[in-house]
C-alpha cells in the first residue's frame with residue numbers, strides 16, 4: 001500500500017480495457033479515486049464496477065481524447081464530481097499496422113490526432129491545476145517505438161516519438177513546480193491491440209495466429225509478451241513520492257528488447 005496515493009484523483013485515458021484498465025485497477029488498489037475514460041460508456045461502467053467492488057471510488061466518463069471540446073467537458077465533469085486531477089495517465093491510443101505506401105491519409109491523421117494530440121489535449125487541460133497545487137504526475141504510455149522503428153508503423157512510430165519529445169519538453173518546463181512528467185515504453189503487451197495486429201499479420205502472411213504472436217515474442221530477449229499489470233505497477237511507482245526525482249524519463253518495459 002502506497003499511503004500517499006490514497007484519495008488522490010487519477011485520470012486514466014483509454015481505461016476500458018488493456019493497459020489502461022490495469023492501470024485504473026492498480027491505482028484503485030492503492031485507494032486512489034479513479035476517473036476511467038474512453039469512447040464506450042458500457043465498457044467504462046464495467047471497469048468502474050470492478051473498482052467499486054474493491055470498495056473504492058470510480059467515475060466512468062466518455063471522452064474521445066482527440067476531440068478538444070470533449071476533453072474540456074471531461075475536465076469540467078471531473079472538477080465538479082471529484083476535484084482537480086492530480087495524476088494524469090495518457091494511455092488512449094491506437095496502433096494500426098500498415099505499410100507507408102498503403103496507408104491512407106485519414107489513418108495518419110487519426111493516429112497523430114489520438115496518440116499525440118490527445119496526449120497534448122489532456123496535458124494542456126490538466127497541467128495548470130497540478131502546477132497550481134504544486135504537485136502532480138503526468139505519465140505518458142509511449143512505446144519502445146518512441147525510440148526505435150519497426151516496418152508498417154510509420155504513423156504510430158512518428159506519434160510515439162513525438163509523445164516522448166513532449167514528455168521531455170514538459171518535464172523541463174515543470175521541473176521546479178512539483179510536477180513530474182515521464183513516459184513508460186512498453187514492448188509487445190498482451191492486449192487486444194497486440195492480438196489485432198497478430199491477426200492482421202497472420203492474414204497477410206498466411207501464418208497462423210500463434211506463429212504471428214511467436215514473432216512478436218521473439219523481438220524480446222525474454223521471449224514473451226508483457227502483462228498489462230507490469231506496465232500498471234510501474235505507473236503506480238512513478239506516481240509515488242519516492243520517485244519525485246525522476247522526470248523526463250522514458251522507461252522501457254519490454255523484456256530487454258530495446259536498451260536505449
Ligand SMILES: NC(=O)c1ccc[n+]([C@@H]2O[C@H](COP(=O)([O-])OP(=O)(O)OC[C@H]3O[C@@H](n4cnc5c(N)ncnc54)[C@H](OP(=O)(O)O)[C@@H]3O)[C@@H](O)[C@H]2O)c1
Nearest residue numbers: 014016017018019038039040064065092093188189191193
Ligand atoms: N499493446 C501493446 O503491445 C502496446 C505496446 C506499447 C505501447 N502501447 C500503448 O499503450 C496504450 C494502450 O494500449 P492497449 O494495448 O491497452 O490498447 P487497447 O487494448 O486497444 O485499448 C485502447 C484503449 O484506448 C481507448 N481509446 C481508443 N481510442 C480512443 C480515443 N480516441 N479516445 C479515448 N479513448 C480511446 C479504448 O477504448 P474505446 O475504443 O472504447 O474508446 C481502450 O480503452 C496505447 O497508447 C498503446 O499505443 C501498447
